[in-house]
Amino acid sequence: MDIKEMKDAMQKITMPEDMRERVIKDCRSNAGRPVRKYSRAACLAMLCIVLVACSAAAKYVVDAASTAEASAYQGPASVDLMPIDWTFTQEDVPVMIEKLSESDYLAVYADSELLLRVTQDGTVESSTDAGTAWTVCETEEVPADDFSIWLYAHDPIPGYSMKGLQNRLSNGALVKHYSIEENTKEFYFVFDGNWVQIELVQRLNIKSMLLDGQRLMVTSDHMPFKVSDDLTASFQELLVSSGILTEKDAKKEVSAVIKHIKSHA
Amino acid sequence: MQSSDIERVVQTYGDMLFRISLVMLGNESDAEDAIQETLLKYLQKSLVFENADHEKAWLITVVTNKCRDMLRFRLRHPQIDFDALKARSPDPPDSGILEALMTLPEKFRTVLLLHYVEEYRTEDIARMIGRSQSAVKMRLQKGRKLLEETYRKEFLEDGY
Numbered sequence: 001m002d003i004k005e006m007k008d009a010m011q012k013i014t015m016p017e018d019m020r021e022r023v024i025k026d027c028r029s030n031a032g033r034p035v036r037k038y039s040r041a042a043c044l045a046m047l048c049i050v051l052v053a054c055s056a057a058a059k060y061v062v063d064a065a066s067t068a069e070a071s072a073y074q075g076p077a078s079v080d081l082m083p084i085d086w087t088f089t090q091e092d093v094p095v096m097i098e099k100l101s102e103s104d105y106l107a108v109y110a111d112s113e114l115l116l117r118v119t120q121d122g123t124v125e126s127s128t129d130a131g132t133a134w135t136v137c138e139t140e141e142v143p144a145d146d147f148s149i150w151l152y153a154h155d156p157i158p159g160y161s162m163k164g165l166q167n168r169l170s171n172g173a174l175v176k177h178y179s180i181e182e183n184t185k186e187f188y189f190v191f192d193g194n195w196v197q198i199e200l201v202q203r204l205n206i207k208s209m210l211l212d213g214q215r216l217m218v219t220s221d222h223m224p225f226k227v228s229d230d231l232t233a234s235f236q237e238l239l240v241s242s243g244i245l246t247e248k249d250a251k252k253e254v255s256a257v258i259k260h261i262k263s264h265a
Numbered sequence: 266m267q268s269s270d271i272e273r274v275v276q277t278y279g280d281m282l283f284r285i286s287l288v289m290l291g292n293e294s295d296a297e298d299a300i301q302e303t304l305l306k307y308l309q310k311s312l313v314f315e316n317a318d319h320e321k322a323w324l325i326t327v328v329t330n331k332c333r334d335m336l337r338f339r340l341r342h343p344q345i346d347f348d349a350l351k352a353r354s355p356d357p358p359d360s361g362i363l364e365a366l367m368t369l370p371e372k373f374r375t376v377l378l379l380h381y382v383e384e385y386r387t388e389d390i391a392r393m394i395g396r397s398q399s400a401v402k403m404r405l406q407k408g409r410k411l412l413e414e415t416y417r418k419e420f421l422e423d424g425y
Binding site: 002003005006007008009010011012013014015016019020022023024026027028152161162163166 | 271279298308356
């Protein structure tokens with residue numbers, strides 16, 4: 001075997017011209033987004049205004065701004081706030097996402113302490129007693145531009161397209177924020193048309209399961225990835241009690257996902 | 266970064282980014298997504314680099330992270346398109362070595378590519394992919410061994 005042969009062949013591989021043109025064109029069109037019209041100082045000023053106006057979102061703004069000021073080289077984005085996740089897209093779990101869209105809810109979430117669901121009219125409800133009683137959560141609206149900046153700094157793109165989400169934000173998606181337990185657990189709800197995408201923020205990694213209009217996401221509290229049988233049962237029950245799936249289908253769909261994770265983790 | 270710089274970055278590093286993402290992800294469509302996300306991040310973060318090497322290393326780090334995100338969080342295993350790799354090489358070898366490379370697990374493909382094709386030292390690769398130098402050396406050693414075994418078994422014995 002001749003490594004040099006591999007090297008020579010690989011070094012001759014070039015990016016296709018049509019791809020090169022598409023990439024340049026897309027980047028230029030993104031460069032024209034409103035947020036890029038402002039200088040860094042203007043962005044900083046804008047972020048400071050948000051600091052006053054939106055206390056919960058402000059801490060992220062400060063993080064992003066202080067990072068920008070500390071060093072010209074910002075390096076890779078921080079993923080410290082993001083969950084350890086395993087994500088399944090619409091192509092992976094078509095039944096779950098289709099049935100969700102036909103149900104009374106836009107999204108459901110479960111962890112060991114909390115159940116959460118988003119109704120079709122955008123109301124966020126939570127339960128801390130396994131779904132016996134539900135209360136309406138007090139969410140606050142976050143400017144989409146600020147959330148867009150925050151995403152670039154903190155989001156590791158867990159199984160979705162950053163470009164897609166940024167496009168939705170620039171096209172007027174509504175962003176709501178909800179935090180509990182002294183901000184250790186936070187949710188950003190991105191409402192866009194007839195569905196919602198939830199961005200989870202976990203300062204301390206926890207096990208959770210989430211189904212929204214974009215994906216099914218399972219999170220672990222550490223690597224290697226672990227799934228919890230109790231959580232799986234709780235999420236299954238949430239799907240059933242919310243009228244998204246029948247008991248039989250919920251068991252079948254969730255089991256397939258968990259089986260996949262266990263065999264590949 | 267100015268949008269006018271995009272053309273320079275794509276012209277200078279586009280081929281390298283394409284090679285890395287194609288080898289990691291195995292098909293052109295996913296590779297394009299990874300490159301797009303990488304450049305978008307570059308564009309949005311207004312970075313200033315110490316020199317060209319710093320810039321290149323940053324791009325490699327980000328594109329390998331993007332590719333790993335795409336691999337890690339997808340239920341479907343990416344389809345390895347052997348033809349795509351060969352089609353993009355103007356003078357592909359008949360020996361089957363590119364096919365052998367693409368049958369290896371991603372972690373070996375990546376370090377083999379960065380070391381033998383992009384000619385980075387193990388300590389540089391360690392920094393880029395966030396692993397220890399000894400881990401990179403192990404992957405290189407094992408990757409090379411696996412490549413030889415696969416090449417011999419799959420391609421030489423099959424009369425390639």
